[in-house]
Structure formats: C-alpha cells, structure tokens
Amino acid sequence: MVDKRKFSTINKSKKDKPAGLSEKYFNLMKILSMLEKDQYPSRNDIANxxxxxxxxxxxxxQILTxxxxIQYNREKRGYEFENKLTKKTLFLENKEIAVLAAVFSTLKKREPLLYxxxxxxxxKLNLQTKDETTLEKTCICLTPDEVSINYESxxxxxxxxxxxxxxTLRIIYKSIETxxxxxxxIDPYELYFLDGEWFVYSYCxxxxxxxxFALDGIRELEMTEKKFIKPKDFSMDKKLEKSFYIFQADPVTIKVRFLPEIAHKIRRKKKLHKIEHxxxxxxxxxxVTFEVAGLKEIKRWLYTFIPHFEVIEPDELREMIRRELxxxxTKF
Structure with missing residues (x-):
C-alpha cells in the first residue's frame, strides 16, 4: 500500500525552502512539525x-534527542515526544521568568484566589528556561499591598x-456609601482591582x-439560568477613557498647580491621566490640566499631595476641598 504522505513529500524541490534558512535547520523544523502532529515519523519517513x-x-x-x-515508539514504529506536553513547552529568557516570578510571588502573598x-x-504552559532560573528564583520584587480583602472566596x-x-447573577447588595x-x-461584564478591593462592572x-459593585458589598449571591449577551463593541478601556480610576460621571476640566516641592514627583510620571496637558x-x-469623569476620584487622589497643590479650577472642586479640610x- 502506497504511503500517500511519503509520496506527497518525496518529490518536493529543495528550492521550496524559505530564503535565509540552512538546509539542516529547515529539515529539523520539518521533523519537529511531524512530531508535533503525532505522525510518529520513522527514519525512512524523515529521509523521504x-x-x-x-x-x-x-x-x-541524534541532534533532536x-x-x-524524544523516544522511539516500537508499537507505532516511529519517534514521539516522551511527554505530550513537550510540544507545548515555552523556553523563556531569564528576564521573562523574573517578571512571571514577581507576579507569582505577589499573588501568593496577597490574592490566593488568583494565585x-x-x-x-x-x-499547563510547561515553562522552561535554559538554566536553573525558576519561579522561585527572581531578581524582581513587587511589594504586596497589605490591605485585607474582606469577601468570601x-x-x-x-x-x-x-x-x-x-x-445573570441574583445578589443581595449593601451599598458601601449609603x-x-x-x-x-446583574449581568457581570468584567472584574477590576482598585485600592486593595475588587469591583465588578455589570448591567443592573x-x-x-x-x-x-464592590465584591465585599455582596452579602448573598446565586447564579441564575438566564443568559445575557455582552455587546460585541463593548470595551472596558473605552468606558474608562475619561474616568480617573473606574467611576463614571459627566466630563469636567480640572486645572491643578503642583508646587515646586513635589514637582519632581510629577515629572517622574509620563502621565498622571490619559487625558492631560x-x-x-x-x-x-x-x-496640569485634566479632563476626567466627575470630581470624586480625582479629589481623593489629590489629597495624597496635601499641602503641595492648588486647585485652579473648577470652583466647585476648590470649595469642596476647602470645606472638607x-x-x-476642627478635630485637632
């Protein structure tokens, strides 16, 4: 019986090889492709x-093994990967492993669910490196936020x-503010992490x-059998384009003067907000002139710079901060 696979490849011209590749490299890639497709190529198959x-x-x-x-499968009479995951192995550079390790370590300390x-x-990715670098050995450290997350897993x-x-979810919700x-x-769209707390953006x-909805405000919840369809053009980035963090309101232009004492901190950041001058x-x-959605979030952020800033406009924000301060x- 004619092996169609052999017949279809035996007459291929070497001119089909992509320009710039050595013959040996190109052939090794061919063999790896056969192995990845579980074709169990024999020595004759490879020669053809x-x-x-x-x-x-x-x-x-000999080079590949x-x-x-890679091992020889006597039953299939051809070569195969010893571990089926081998063909999915990703070989990473040390700096790439270091970044993953930093995230791995931070999640372990602060977010066990995501960890x-x-x-x-x-x-599942079966990550490997060319030396002894692992997820336990890293040159990057991210300081974990010690904020306690008060919601059940x-x-x-x-x-x-x-x-x-x-x-769709049915929830009993206690408003954080009122x-x-x-x-x-609610139809939940996306989860968002901010200031040590998780929020879910939903259609209510x-x-x-x-x-x-803040996850720690959800007192009870159950999943219903109702399905919802997320709009195809939905974009969280677009939704939050003018928000300072995540909350949405009517756009407002804000001008703030940061005093010389902290000007170096502002210069160190390329951008404080997506829309700024x-x-x-x-x-x-x-x-700095901002265009943001509402005053609430930027007001809270500005408080971290007290007393080294001055709100130029709008008057509403100036008055709000003055009254609160x-x-x-009076407490002192």
Missing amino acids: ECEVSLRTAQRYM SILP ELFANLIK KVFKLVMEAITNQK GNITERE HLRNGYRW REELPDGSIL EKEL
Missing part, C-alpha cells in the same frame, strides 16, 4: 520528507464563573443601567 540519506536522517534524530525528550489560577496556568469564584459563562441593602439581578436590571511654570511648579481641622 527531507530528501536525505538514512544516515543523515539518523544524525538529525540530545536537546529534547491558584495562575499556578495552574503555569503548569465563593463570591469571587462565582462572579468570575458568571462572567465567563455570561450568566449602607442601603437591595436585591437585584434594577436600575436599568451600568453600575460598579502639562505646563512648566517659571517658579518651578507644574500646571476645614471640617477635619
């Missing part, structure tokens, strides 16, 4: 595919499952609009 002698085919296999776990998922992903897992399967408790159904059927002033201060000063 590469249009070389049996002796040369044997040399090719010296760097990869578990990340660890499983790493196992089942909440996180169920929300993530609902997002993946596009299933303390009001409501029952509602109770309010007939999009809302953010900077101007260096003669006295060494920096005037005056109220706080």
Whole structure:
C-alpha cells in the first residue's frame, strides 16, 4: 500500500525552502512539525520528507534527542515526544521568568484566589528556561499591598464563573456609601482591582443601567439560568477613557498647580491621566490640566499631595476641598 504522505513529500524541490534558512535547520523544523502532529515519523519517513540519506536522517534524530525528550515508539514504529506536553513547552529568557516570578510571588502573598489560577496556568504552559532560573528564583520584587480583602472566596469564584459563562447573577447588595441593602439581578461584564478591593462592572436590571459593585458589598449571591449577551463593541478601556480610576460621571476640566516641592514627583510620571496637558511654570511648579469623569476620584487622589497643590479650577472642586479640610481641622 502506497504511503500517500511519503509520496506527497518525496518529490518536493529543495528550492521550496524559505530564503535565509540552512538546509539542516529547515529539515529539523520539518521533523519537529511531524512530531508535533503525532505522525510518529520513522527514519525512512524523515529521509523521504527531507530528501536525505538514512544516515543523515539518523544524525538529525541524534541532534533532536540530545536537546529534547524524544523516544522511539516500537508499537507505532516511529519517534514521539516522551511527554505530550513537550510540544507545548515555552523556553523563556531569564528576564521573562523574573517578571512571571514577581507576579507569582505577589499573588501568593496577597490574592490566593488568583494565585491558584495562575499556578495552574503555569503548569499547563510547561515553562522552561535554559538554566536553573525558576519561579522561585527572581531578581524582581513587587511589594504586596497589605490591605485585607474582606469577601468570601465563593463570591469571587462565582462572579468570575458568571462572567465567563455570561450568566445573570441574583445578589443581595449593601451599598458601601449609603449602607442601603437591595436585591437585584446583574449581568457581570468584567472584574477590576482598585485600592486593595475588587469591583465588578455589570448591567443592573434594577436600575436599568451600568453600575460598579464592590465584591465585599455582596452579602448573598446565586447564579441564575438566564443568559445575557455582552455587546460585541463593548470595551472596558473605552468606558474608562475619561474616568480617573473606574467611576463614571459627566466630563469636567480640572486645572491643578503642583508646587515646586513635589514637582519632581510629577515629572517622574509620563502621565498622571490619559487625558492631560502639562505646563512648566517659571517658579518651578507644574500646571496640569485634566479632563476626567466627575470630581470624586480625582479629589481623593489629590489629597495624597496635601499641602503641595492648588486647585485652579473648577470652583466647585476648590470649595469642596476647602470645606472638607476645614471640617477635619476642627478635630485637632
């Protein structure tokens, strides 16, 4: 019986080889392709595919077996990878492993739920390096935020499952700001991590609009059998384009002068917000103009620079900060 695979390849011209590749390299890639497709190539198969002698085919296999776990399968009468995951192995540089290790370490200390998922992903990818560098040996360290996450793991897992399967959730929710408790159904779109807390962006059927829900505000939840369809043109980046962090409101233009004492901190950051304009002033201060959604989030961020900033506009923000600071000063 004619082996069609051999017949289709035996007459290929060597001129079909991509320009710039040596004959040996090109043939080794051919053999790896056969192995990855589980074709169990024999020495004869390799000789026919590469249009070389049996002796040369044997040399090719000696090269490959010296760097990869390849074995001869007597039953199939051909070569195969010892481990089926080998063909999915990713060989990384030390700097790439270092970055993964930093993330791995940080998640382990601060977010055990994501750490578990990340660890499983790493196992499936079967990462390897050319030396002894591993995820336990890294030259990068990320300082973990010690903020305690006060929600049960089942909440996180169920929300993530609902997002993946596009299933509506029924929740009992306590508002972080007002303390009001409501029952509602939400279509969860995406999870977002901010200031040590997790939020889920959802379509709320109770309010007939999009809302953010803090996971630690969810008192009870269950997944319904209702399916929702996420709009094809939905983009979280586009939604948050003008938000300072995540919350949305009407756009407003804000001008802030950062005093010379902290101007160096501002210069170190290429951008403080996606939509901004900077101007260096003669006295060494920096005037930054922002276009953001609402005042709430940028006001909270500006407080981290007290007393080294001045709000130029709008007057509403100036007045808001003045009143709050005056109220706080009465406590001292």
